[in-house]
Amino acid sequence: MNTDEKIIRVALRHFSTSGxxxxxxxxxxxxxxxxxxxxxxxxxxxxxxxxxxxxxxxxEYFQLLKNVIDLDEDQSVKSILKNAMIDTSDYLGMEESGKFYMHFLLFPPPDLKAQIHRSFLTFEKKCDEVLSIILKRGIVSGEIRPLSIRECLDAYYCFMDGITSQWFYYDEQTLINKRESAWNIFWQGIKGGNDN
Known part of the structure; x- marks a missing residue:
């Protein structure tokens, strides 16, 4: 880890705990x-x-998402999306990263709001690109019913925002139970006839 990275990691901890x-x-x-x-x-x-x-x-969040999406093509779309949901929500449940993401990226310091917002939109566009690949695959294979990719992305992001906020209210086991229930309902909403 070089000095820039050390400074960033320490700053992340301080910003997350002290504001x-x-x-x-x-x-x-x-x-x-x-x-x-x-x-x-x-x-x-x-x-x-x-x-x-x-x-x-x-x-860091994007690389985690990309790594899950880039997994073995033999995996079902359902499995890949579920793993992406679990891994990214676990990441956002981490004390430092989750607090920073949920507080400062969604409610940044006023003087930095415009710049943070631009960075977030760039990040979301990159997430759109990798998630769209797996969603299109699901639609073509029949695992996902023929919805627009934008509808699927919007539903997925709202679902993820809800899961992420749960980390701040519940213990880990309760969160896991809620996440599983939410996933099952989400998947029922988008699944097609070829779902396993």
């Missing part, structure tokens, strides 16, 4: 083991670091 205004560059530098002025060799200022942390979380 944007409660986190100082001095706190981050101390935990990284460098002097505060050294941070400026890597990031212009606190805002630049925050944007970098945002992009880090979005990229």
């Amino acid at each position: 944007y205004t409660g986190t100082s560059l001095a706190m981050i530098a101390e935990d990284v083991g460098i002097k505060k002025p050294s941070i400026y060799n890597h990031f212009k200022n606190k805002e630049d670091l925050f944007i970098s942390v945002s992009e880090y979380v979005l990229n």
